[in-house]
Amino acid sequence: MPALTISSVDSADAVPREAWDRLCPPGDPFLNADFLAIIERHGAAGPDWGWVPCHLTATDEQGRIVGILPLYVRFNSHGDFIHDWSWASVYQQLGRSYFPKLLSGLPHTPATGPRLLAAEGPQASPIRRALIDGAQSVASAHNMSSWHVAFPNEDDCNELRAAGMLISHNVQFQWLDSGCGDFDGYLATFAADKRRKVRAERRKVAASGLNIEVRHGDEIDPAEWPALHALYASTFDKFNNHAVFTAACFADLAPALGRRMVVFIARDGGQPVAVSLCFRSDETLYGRYWGCSGQYHSLHFELCFYQGIDYCLRHGLQRFEPGAGGEHKIARGFTPTVVHSAHWIADPAMRKLIGRHLEVQGDAVANYRDQAAAHLPFRCEN
Numbered sequence: 522m523p524a525l526t527i528s529s530v531d532s533a534d535a536v537p538r539e540a541w542d543r544l545c546p547p548g549d550p551f552l553n554a555d556f557l558a559i560i561e562r563h564g565a566a567g568p569d570w571g572w573v574p575c576h577l578t579a580t581d582e583q584g585r586i587v588g589i590l591p592l593y594v595r596f597n598s599h600g601d602f603i604h605d606w607s608w609a610s611v612y613q614q615l616g617r618s619y620f621p622k623l624l625s626g627l628p629h630t631p632a633t634g635p636r637l638l639a640a641e642g643p644q645a646s647p648i649r650r651a652l653i654d655g656a657q658s659v660a661s662a663h664n665m666s667s668w669h670v671a672f673p674n675e676d677d678c679n680e681l682r683a684a685g686m687l688i689s690h691n692v693q694f695q696w697l698d699s700g701c702g703d704f705d706g707y708l709a710t711f712a713a714d715k716r717r718k719v720r721a722e723r724r725k726v727a728a729s730g731l732n733i734e735v736r737h738g739d740e741i742d743p744a745e746w747p748a749l750h751a752l753y754a755s756t757f758d759k760f761n762n763h764a765v766f767t768a769a770c771f772a773d774l775a776p777a778l779g780r781r782m783v784v785f786i787a788r789d790g791g792q793p794v795a796v797s798l799c800f801r802s803d804e805t806l807y808g809r810y811w812g813c814s815g816q817y818h819s820l821h822f823e824l825c826f827y828q829g830i831d832y833c834l835r836h837g838l839q840r841f842e843p844g845a846g847g848e849h850k851i852a853r854g855f856t857p858t859v860v861h862s863a864h865w866i867a868d869p870a871m872r873k874l875i876g877r878h879l880e881v882q883g884d885a886v887a888n889y890r891d892q893a894a895a896h897l898p899f900r901c902e903n
Contacts (some may be wrong), residue, residue, distance in 0.1 A: 525580040525643050526580045526647065527655035533557035533591075540586040544638040550781035550800035550807065551627045552634060557591065560778060562769035566628035570765050571596040577655050579648050588648040589638040592656060594665075594690060595624045600765065602631035602845055603862045608875060617868075619666045623656060626671030626862075629765060629847045631693070632807050633672040633860055637680060646680065649817075653684045657865055666871075670863040681863035685827055687876050689862045689884040692893070693874045694848075694855035695810065696830055696841035702810070707854070709761060715852065715898030722819035723827060731787045731794070735825070735832060736776035738782030745793075746772040749786070752796045761818065762833075766810075771798075785828045787813075789822060806833050808843035818867030826853045848893065857893040 530536060541554035550556060557566065557574075566572040572593045579588030598605055601624050612619035625636050637649035660668045670681055676775060701707040708716045726733075741749075750768035757764040775782055777842075778791055783806065787795040798804055800811040811825050825843060830853075833841050851857070864879075866872035 524582055527687040528578050528580065529575045529592075529652060529659065530578060532574050533576060534559055534562070536576060536589060536877065537586065538590060540578070544586070544589055544640055546635060546802070548781065548803040549634065550778055550802055551630055551632060552591070552638065553778075555731060555777040556774065557628075559773050560628060560766070560770060560862070563767055563768070563773065565765045565770055567595065568596075568861045570628075571599060572628055575659065577652055577659070579651050579655070587639060587644070588652050590652040591625055591627070591636065591657060593624050593626075593628070593661070594621050596620050601669070601671055603669050603689065603864075605669070605864075608667075610776075611874075612871070617666075619779075619871055621663075622666050622683075623660050623668035624671060625656065625669070630809065631672060632805075632842060634674055635677055636670050636673045637677045648833045649680050649683065653681065653686075660865065660867060666867055668865040672860055672862060678861050678863060686721075686863040686865050687872070687879050688883075689864060690858050690880050690883045691860050691862075692886055692890050693842065693845060693860050694893075695858045696833070696843070696853075696855050698833060698839045701834070703834050704827070707830060711854070711898045712900050712901060719794060719827070719853065722822050723783075726823040728818055729820070731789055731817065731820070733828065734786050734788065735828065736784045737780045738784070741775050741784060743772045743775075746775070748793050749784070749796050749798075752793060752814060753798060753810045754812065755814060756810070756812045776837035783832065785824045785832075786794040787817070787824060795820055795824055797828065799829060801836075801838065804838055805840040806838050808841065811875075813883075822853065826850065830854075851893055851896050852898055854898055855888040856897065859890055 538554040545552040561574055572595065574593055575591050577590040578586050581587050595601065609619040637652050639648040639761045640646045656668050673681060699710065700709055708719060746768045750771055753765040781801055783799040783801050785797040786793050794815055798810040799808050806829055808825055808829055810823065815821060829841050829843065866875055
């Protein structure tokens with residue numbers, strides 16, 4: 522393995538676009554030269570929200586970037602979805618500091634994907650291992666409690682496990698294309714009573730007089746974003762939370778991502794009254810943000826689930842990940858799916874404690890997945 526130089530940069534913009542394009546999966550809506558850079562510039566992944574970029578690059582002897590690891594110093598756990606609040610509480614009870622910590626992942630985006638970015642080939646594994654060692658060195662050098670990798674794909678998860686990192690488990694509900702062709706074909710896989718319920722919900726939306734449109738990012742005029750953003754922000758206001766994305770951020774993301782951003786909009790008399798903001802790769806649709814200005818029966822299910830499934834079937838996407846949580850997704854055919862994160866804990870005693878917890882968690886999550894799957898709406902084949 523040729524010598525590698527591991528360096529840290531303070532923004533996604535500081536990594537050349539050519540390197541992002543070469544090392545990231547084609548068509549990925551999040552790991553590219555635009556998404557991270559734009560949300561950092563607009564502050565959604567900035568210090569005000571507890572995110573400080575310190576991305577790692579691996580450079581070979583010719584000065585060519587051969588690896589990238591998205592990396593942030595975190596001062597809270599808001600928006601990383603690894604559910605480590607109890608860990609922070611234990612540290613506090615012991616009179617110790619859990620923050621700052623390091624995180625490799627997508628800010629405010631619980632989507633599974635590659636994290637240790639390296640070109641495929643015989644050197645990929647050594648490059649990934651050098652990035653792992655580099656992140657652990659950063660954490661150790663700055664006396665940080667931990668480094669976490671949120672939602673790595675299977676290859677990276679195996680690499681991280683082989684490096685001795687702890688693996689946590691969680692369940693997301695994901696739609697998987699079974700080759701049903703179109704939405705009617707999809708519903709034909711449901712038991713009769715479950716099928717009637719979905720059709721009744723869709724009829725109520727159709728009878729409401731709302732007009733539903735599907736737009737890609739490059740099809741939305743910048744002047745439309747303030748109204749759409751207000752709908753997005755209303756959901757956070759309703760739950761006394763904070764909307765980290767601004768209208769200007771969405772307006773910059775939309776043309777940069779183009780067809781990798783998918784927006785479902787419900788209009789009443791031409792005015793937008795609800796929005797579901799999604800992103801897509803070549804294979805997967807990612808549901809992210811929902812907002813509505815009134816009470817419309819079943820509109821949430823229509824805009825956040827049924828329109829997305831229909832879009833996947835029409836565009837040949839194989840998977841729909843509508844976001845974290847939500848057991849109500851089971852009745853709409855979203856399969857409980859185990860997802861993972863990886864964790865390096867600096868203190869040996871805390872590492873042992875958290876490791877025992879994660880062993881128990883793994884069994885509990887697997888049992889929950891199996892129990893939830895028993896309530897899927899699909900017909901039982903004898």
